[in-house]
Amino acid sequence: MQQVPVSLWTLVAGIVVTAISIWIGQNHTLMPVQASLQAPLVDGFFNVMFTIAIALFLVVEGTIVVFLIQFRRRPGDDTDGVPIEGNLPLEVFWTAIPTVIVLLLGIYSVDVFNRMGGFDPAGHPHSADHVAQMPGTALAATLSDTSQATTAPRIAPTIGIGASPQTLDKPADLVVDVKGIQYAWIFNYPDSGITSGELHIPVGADVQLNLSAQDVIHSFWVPNFRLKQDALPGIPTELRFVATKPGTYPVVCAELCGGYHGSMRTQVIVHTPEEYNSWRTENQIAQQQNLNQVVAINPADLSTSEFLAPHTHDMGISAATLNSVVIGH
Numbered sequence: 001m002q003q004v005p006v007s008l009w010t011l012v013a014g015i016v017v018t019a020i021s022i023w024i025g026q027n028h029t030l031m032p033v034q035a036s037l038q039a040p041l042v043d044g045f046f047n048v049m050f051t052i053a054i055a056l057f058l059v060v061e062g063t064i065v066v067f068l069i070q071f072r073r074r075p076g077d078d079t080d081g082v083p084i085e086g087n088l089p090l091e092v093f094w095t096a097i098p099t100v101i102v103l104l105l106g107i108y109s110v111d112v113f114n115r116m117g118g119f120d121p122a123g124h125p126h127s128a129d130h131v132a133q134m135p136g137t138a139l140a141a142t143l144s145d146t147s148q149a150t151t152a153p154r155i156a157p158t159i160g161i162g163a164s165p166q167t168l169d170k171p172a173d174l175v176v177d178v179k180g181i182q183y184a185w186i187f188n189y190p191d192s193g194i195t196s197g198e199l200h201i202p203v204g205a206d207v208q209l210n211l212s213a214q215d216v217i218h219s220f221w222v223p224n225f226r227l228k229q230d231a232l233p234g235i236p237t238e239l240r241f242v243a244t245k246p247g248t249y250p251v252v253c254a255e256l257c258g259g260y261h262g263s264m265r266t267q268v269i270v271h272t273p274e275e276y277n278s279w280r281t282e283n284q285i286a287q288q289q290n291l292n293q294v295v296a297i298n299p300a301d302l303s304t305s306e307f308l309a310p311h312t313h314d315m316g317i318s319a320a321t322l323n324s325v326v327i328g329h
Contacts, residue, residue, distance in 0.1 A: 017058045025051025035224040037242040038116045042226035045112050120162025160229045160238040172208035180218030180231040183264040194283045199268040202276035209239040219255035243270040
């Protein structure tokens with residue numbers, strides 16, 4: 001019986017490994033649903049890396065299994081193994097191939113980062129509220145001047161994910177100031193004056209998040225958008241993206257920020273344009289009504305017990321006890 005050449009076995013194994021790697025690399029379910037314009041770019045890069053990882057795993061583990069079977073010690077065989085001192089072509093091969101792979105992946109990652117907006121070098125306008133949140137900045141001290149408070153000040157170039165090459169010279173459709181505190185995210189909409197604990201955005205809009213932190217480093221991460229950007233105390237950072245699928249997606253702090261870091265979660269709600277306009281209108285009306293109620297109350301018109309009544313629970317006393325103390329006084 002004629003023995004099959006090793007080169008033929010190697011070719012067959014290479015074809016099988018390639019087919020399996022490509023199929024698994026393109027059909028896995030490791031990533032959540034894509035919901036942003038940037039997500040396919042990240043997933044494409046991840047799929048390439050995962051395909052290469054599967055191929056390397058199969059080659060290495062497959063070689064180990066074959067060697068365990070082919071070169072196992074037979075019963076009664078007490079001879080020494082074949083003395084092998086090295087194989088220069090093989091060593092050059094397994095050094096050169098990974099080197100080329102790493103270089104190509106590096107070039108690919110830079111291209112993805114650029115298309116996502118990571119190389120946007122220009123400074124961007126930030127709202128007065130956002131700048132005021134950043135202690136230590138010179139602009140924060142000048143916001144009391146009405147001549148500067150009426151315009152959006154320009155500060156030093158930010159870091160983070162900015163405008164993509166297609167939107168480099170275009171302003172964002174929606175700007176939201178995002179402030180991280182232990183342990184919550186606060187979203188302020190400068191164009192409407194709305195403040196919320198959730199991020200509401202319209203689908204298809206070019207959204208710019210101006211990130212800041214009040215205390216320690218936080219990290220704004222939306223897995224479905226494939227985007228993560230640190231929020232740094234005193235240093236403005238930016239995250240710009242376009243949501244492509246309506247829905248509700250989790251927002252997670254991905255930087256250990258304290259004892260309750262794991263509970264620092266909220267959500268981003270992607271609306272249709274009509275739903276977003278309705279949400280904005282409703283919240284503007286609600287916040288205006290709350291403001292009017294606060295302004296309408298004149299503390300001078302309240303009795304002592306009425307003025308202190310909302311705080312009795314925090315003070316640990318009952319309303320009856322408060323009344324008796326006030327009357328006695």
